[in-house]
Amino acid sequence: MHYFAYKGKRFCAESVPVEEIIAETGTPVYIYSEKTLKRHYKAFDKAFAKTPKLICYSVKANSNIAVLRTFASEGGGFDIVSAGELYRALKAGADPSKIVYSGVGKREDEIEYGLRSRILMFNVESPQELRAIDSIAARLRKKAGVAIRVNPNVDPKTHPYISTGLKKNKFGIEAEEALREYVHARAHLKNIDPIGVDCHIGSQITEISPFVDALAKTRELVLSLRGEGIAVKYLDMGGGLGINYDKEEPPHPTRYGEAVLEGTKGLGVTLIFEPGRAMVGNAGILVTRVLYTKKGSMKNFVIVDAGMNDLARPSLYGSYHAVKPVRDKGREEISVDVAGPICESGDFLAKDRLIPAVEPGEFLAVMSAGAYGFSMSSNYNTRPRAAEVMVSGKEFHVIRQRENLSDLLRGEQLVRQGRRKNR
Numbered sequence: 001m002h003y004f005a006y007k008g009k010r011f012c013a014e015s016v017p018v019e020e021i022i023a024e025t026g027t028p029v030y031i032y033s034e035k036t037l038k039r040h041y042k043a044f045d046k047a048f049a050k051t052p053k054l055i056c057y058s059v060k061a062n063s064n065i066a067v068l069r070t071f072a073s074e075g076g077g078f079d080i081v082s083a084g085e086l087y088r089a090l091k092a093g094a095d096p097s098k099i100v101y102s103g104v105g106k107r108e109d110e111i112e113y114g115l116r117s118r119i120l121m122f123n124v125e126s127p128q129e130l131r132a133i134d135s136i137a138a139r140l141r142k143k144a145g146v147a148i149r150v151n152p153n154v155d156p157k158t159h160p161y162i163s164t165g166l167k168k169n170k171f172g173i174e175a176e177e178a179l180r181e182y183v184h185a186r187a188h189l190k191n192i193d194p195i196g197v198d199c200h201i202g203s204q205i206t207e208i209s210p211f212v213d214a215l216a217k218t219r220e221l222v223l224s225l226r227g228e229g230i231a232v233k234y235l236d237m238g239g240g241l242g243i244n245y246d247k248e249e250p251p252h253p254t255r256y257g258e259a260v261l262e263g264t265k266g267l268g269v270t271l272i273f274e275p276g277r278a279m280v281g282n283a284g285i286l287v288t289r290v291l292y293t294k295k296g297s298m299k300n301f302v303i304v305d306a307g308m309n310d311l312a313r314p315s316l317y318g319s320y321h322a323v324k325p326v327r328d329k330g331r332e333e334i335s336v337d338v339a340g341p342i343c344e345s346g347d348f349l350a351k352d353r354l355i356p357a358v359e360p361g362e363f364l365a366v367m368s369a370g371a372y373g374f375s376m377s378s379n380y381n382t383r384p385r386a387a388e389v390m391v392s393g394k395e396f397h398v399i400r401q402r403e404n405l406s407d408l409l410r411g412e413q414l415v416r417q418g419r420r421k422n423r
């Protein structure tokens with residue numbers, strides 16, 4: 001559910017016609033609906049109303065600080081994977097005691113930043129990382145809250161690039177080894193406080209069963225740890241709940257909630273969730289301008305001013321994003337490729353897609369672009385990254401300026417003669 005819809009012939013974000021926004025910002029522009037963000041957060045919150053829990057929005061899905069602030073003011077915490085994301089979350093007003101730090105490759109300076117910021121816990125992905133955290137914490141005279149990320153060897157039945165809970169994936173530690181690591185930590189790693197168990201099996205998961213299977217494995221580990229006298233307080237279920245892009249029918253948070261509550265019955269832990277896509281995916285659109293239309297002998301092309309540098313998902317995963325005209329002119333539908341300006345054939349937003357015929361100068365809205373849209377955008381082909389806008393009822397605010405040409409060269413410099421040091 002989201003608040004983007006036609007009012008008459010004009011496509012609107014909440015109560016604001018998209019045309020009014022682009023008249024001010026130009027294109028390409030990402031537009032987010034605050035009401036949708038809040039609605040999604042509340043749906044998740046409600047699904048777990050009866051149990052102690054912490055919703056740690058996964059910053060990587062959409063890391064604009066205005067988006068983060070929206071969730072922080074609802075009482076949410078954050079799942080971060082880098083010093084940069086920690087910096088953003090803190091700038092947005094996050095409570096550090098509600099931050100969990102995930103990721104396979106945390107650097108020493110990043111671990112130190114997390115410890116100094118007093119985050120809740122590190123989700124640890126390897127025995128070496130566990131020892132690194134212990135020694136950094138010892139140097140800082142701190143105790144690090146830790147959960148080991150279990151690799152449950154469960155198939156999430158999603159795109160292979162975003163499946164993370166199989167033995168062949170680089171993520172997590174297998175359950176038997178994890179148990180040994182907890183026991184080792186208790187005996188030898190004095191600056192580790194093993195407070196949780198963590199698991200994240202993948203993204204855009206549209207069935208309940210993989211979550212249930214993973215939960216069965218983590219539940220077993222929590223119980224084995226109890227048997228060893230290690231009473232963890234937190235069970236982090238990760239993220240991964242899918243959304244509707246096309247014809248998928250992902251479970252509603254309420255159904256997901258019922259399954260999770262069933263699987264954690266009597267466990268006496270605080271549940272942590274790390275939803276990303278389910279919070280922001282359908283709360284954002286990317287608006288682009290039609291530059292040219294081209295009729296080939298095999299295909300019709302609509303060339304637009306947003307490319308794979310703005311929205312990488314179609315090129316990277318072959319993902320589907322619905323495309324709608326910003327003004328409904330009642331034209332007949334034709335089959336087109338909606339392609340960007342980047343010099344690669346893989347640069348498309350939609351392929352062989354039926355959309356109403358459009359003309360140069362008109363605008364298209366690429367739907368469900370709020371998750372992994374701007375956050376994965378780049379400057380490829382030396383293109384400035386898009387502006388971002390937050391709509392709230394009848395108002396809209398630019399929450400990120402479009403980059404300009406000088407932004408594109410920031411930090412670069414010409415080699416100065418007579419200063420050749422590294423010969």
Ligand code: LLP
Nearest residue numbers: 058102200203204239240274275276277372
């Ligand atoms: N927690 C961890 C440890 C993660 O690695 C991720 C996502 C999440 C939570 C949030 O998952 P979500 O609820 O959003 O599914 N770029 C890809 C998705 C990559 C997901 C990476 N990890 C895409 O555009 O589909």
